[in-house]
Amino acid sequence: MKLELISFKLCPFAQRAIILLNTQKIDFEITYINPMDPPDWFKEISPTGQVPLLKVDDQIVFESSVITEFINDISTTSIHPDNVVQKANNRSWIALSSAMFDDLFGLVTGDKDKFNASKEALFNELAKLESAKSSDVFFNGNDFNMIDAALAPIFMRLAWINEFTDNALSIAEFKHLSAWSDAILAVEEVATSVVDGLDDVYYSNIEGREGHLSTLLVDE
Ligand SMILES: N[C@@H](CCC(=O)N[C@@H](CS)C(=O)NCC(=O)O)C(=O)O
Structure with missing residues (x-):
């Protein structure tokens, strides 16, 4: 599975995704854009116009809370409590x-x-x-x-x-x-x-x- 995170350096929501990827030791590529002046390719794939957006092979996942849950789901151990x-x-x-x-x-x-x-x-x-x-x-x-x-x-x-x-x-x-x-x-x-x-x-x-x-x- 190839992961590419579309991010913005100052974005706290994108930072959440990076912390999850780092913690769960998952390989990913990162591409920075300016969401206030996004490139055309981003406008074409992003339903919200916002970062973070995660490309998973040829699918997209967006909204930081969904991205972080997804990263946790594909990890070998969960960092949520079991209860x-x-x-x-x-x-x-x-x-x-x-x-x-x-x-x-x-x-x-x-x-x-x-x-x-x-x-x-x-x-x-x-x-x-x-x-x-x-x-x-x-x-x-x-x-x-x-x-x-x-x-x-x-x-x-x-x-x-x-x-x-x-x-x-x-x-x-x-x-x-x-x-x-x-x-x-x-x-x-x-x-x-x-x-x-x-x-x-x-x-x-x-x-x-x-x-x-x-x-x-x-x-x-
Ligand atoms: N609810 C979104 C919020 C993401 C968000 O606000 N991203 C900002 C950058 S930190 C953005 O892309 N702003 C551009 C815009 O709203 O057009 C999430 O949790 O992913």
């Missing part, structure tokens, strides 16, 4: 976490009012997640699971923003999430899921958006 209720519960939190990317977008691009509203919405969701998270290393215990992979792009971006600013989005008030974020970001498959220097690209992206967040950047 079906726990697995469903994890998937529920994954679905909720996907909505956090809209808040993150509002935080990066919005004026002061939008920034504050997005921050409030994001932190409301994080507070719910904090109450669901145990003191285990990862969400389900000591093993890195699908839900940990799903949250990784959010924690990575929050860590970058806190580094670029005077902790404008500090999650220190959430003790479990802070420890969980540290554990996730220390996982090699997470660290290698983005290209070198993507943090600098993200910094420039924040600057270029000229939203309220850009006024909080401190010189590196």
Whole structure:
């Protein structure tokens, strides 16, 4: 089976797919495009116009949650919990976490009012997640699971923003999430899921958006 992931370097949804592929040690090729100015061949094969899109031989799979489940399905071992209720519960939190990317977008691009509203919405969701998270290393215990992979792009971006600013989005008030974020970001498959220097690209992206967040950047 030949896998080709169509990706965009800054895309957190594509990053989820890469973390799964890395964790499950599955060979794949990667092709980067700019989804805001996509090539014609991509427009022809993509029903949504969005990345990630996975080409599996001559078939396509799209939507990051479906792609990550597919990668898990073709793996020799699953990184979901075996218990079906726990697995469903994890998937529920994954679905909720996907909505956090809209808040993150509002935080990066919005004026002061939008920034504050997005921050409030994001932190409301994080507070719910904090109450669901145990003191285990990862969400389900000591093993890195699908839900940990799903949250990784959010924690990575929050860590970058806190580094670029005077902790404008500090999650220190959430003790479990802070420890969980540290554990996730220390996982090699997470660290290698983005290209070198993507943090600098993200910094420039924040600057270029000229939203309220850009006024909080401190010189590196
Ligand atoms: N629900 C989609 C969201 C993917 C998404 O928003 N991708 C962005 C890049 S990070 C994109 O392709 N945007 C271009 C567009 O919406 O036209 C998924 O989970 O795969």
